[in-house]
Amino acid sequence: MEHLATVEMVAARTTEEISTADEIALAEAMLVEASAWVRHHGGREWPTMAEAPQVAVAITAAAASRGFMNPAGFDSERSDMSTFNRHPEYAAGTQLTKSEIAILKPFNRRAGVVSVGLSNSDRPAPRSSRRGGPWFDGNGAPTDDSTTKPFPMGVWP
Numbered sequence: 001m002e003h004l005a006t007v008e009m010v011a012a013r014t015t016e017e018i019s020t021a022d023e024i025a026l027a028e029a030m031l032v033e034a035s036a037w038v039r040h041h042g043g044r045e046w047p048t049m050a051e052a053p054q055v056a057v058a059i060t061a062a063a064a065s066r067g068f069m070n071p072a073g074f075d076s077e078r079s080d081m082s083t084f085n086r087h088p089e090y091a092a093g094t095q096l097t098k099s100e101i102a103i104l105k106p107f108n109r110r111a112g113v114v115s116v117g118l119s120n121s122d123r124p125a126p127r128s129s130r131r132g133g134p135w136f137d138g139n140g141a142p143t144d145d146s147t148t149k150p151f152p153m154g155v156w157p
Contacts, residue, residue: 002048003031004038005061013065027068034063034094041101043108053107059100067094 007027011018018027038060039046046052052060070093076085096104 001035001045003028003060004035004046004049004052004057005031005064006049007031009057009061010065010068013061014069018068026071027064030064030067030071030094031060033067034060037063037094037096038104041096041108042104055103056107059096059103063094063096063100 007018007024010027010031018024038052038056042056044052046056049057076083
């Protein structure tokens with residue numbers, strides 16, 4: 001699939017010229033990663049940049065430029081006379097920020113996590129859940145000794 005942004009867009013966001021083979025390869029790798037994040041959170045395939053909404057293209061370029069500027073994910077750097085601290089969002093590579101995910105949410109057709117209760121009528125419920133139920137008539141199956149709890153037999157028709 002095609003990237004949702006271009007190397008030129010990443011260069012414009014970083015205000016750096018991306019011209020060497022290593023820089024182009026890094027920018028391409030960040031675009032692949034950022035495009036995957038945007039497609040995942042947007043819930044759509046968007047096979048080409050032309051088919052994607054402009055906001056998805058902008059978010060892809062922003063995430064790829066963050067990853068390009070800090071590919072190792074450092075949150076701070078120190079040299080002899082200076083220390084440089086990055087915001088945690090910029091140390092996360094191409095992962096999308098909470099606000100970027102919220103912007104993509106309307107494009108997502110999926111409803112999110114849904115929990116559905118299931119029951120298997122072929123599998124009997126444990127004895128402890130049956131005790132005292134409306135169907136238990138108080139009679140139980142005979143046991144070998146009187147110390148074990150009776151096994152409920154249910155209501156006979």
